[in-house]
Amino acid sequence: MIKFNKVIGLIIILFNIYIVWMYINLFYQYHFTMILFSYKIPDLILFCLVLIGLIGIFIGNKVYTSKWSIKKGILLDLGLIAFAFIIGQLTNF
Numbered sequence: 001m002i003k004f005n006k007v008i009g010l011i012i013i014l015f016n017i018y019i020v021w022m023y024i025n026l027f028y029q030y031h032f033t034m035i036l037f038s039y040k041i042p043d044l045i046l047f048c049l050v051l052i053g054l055i056g057i058f059i060g061n062k063v064y065t066s067k068w069s070i071k072k073g074i075l076l077d078l079g080l081i082a083f084a085f086i087i088g089q090l091t092n093f
Contacts, residue, residue, distance in 0.1 A: 009064025012077050016056030019084075023049045045091050052084045 027046050029035055056077050063073035 003066070005066045005070060006064055008070050009060050009062075009073070012060030012063060012073060013057055016053045016060060016077070019056065020050050020053035023053065039092075041088075041091055045087060048087060049084050052080050056080055 023046050026041070027043065030037065030040055059073050059077050062068040063070060
């Protein structure tokens with residue numbers, strides 16, 4: 001039977017992989033395609049959001065290997081996601 005830590009850790013890892021992929025793909029579309037955007041998120045913000053996603057993958061790995069509790073992992077990941085949301089809202093002046 002699969003432990004609950006492994007399921008939650010895997011969900012955290014997959015969610016943060018999606019976040020990293022989304023912002024790397026957005027960076028690629030900004031610089032290497034002919035798509036015209038009416039608003040672009042600055043590159044520094046994109047790199048910060050990718051870094052937040054990578055930290056989230058690290059958190060998910062710690063929960064998956066049962067080194068951190070589920071509660072600690074989810075709270076840290078939700079805190080990072082809230083921080084990323086605040087960064088995203090601050091760039092939309």
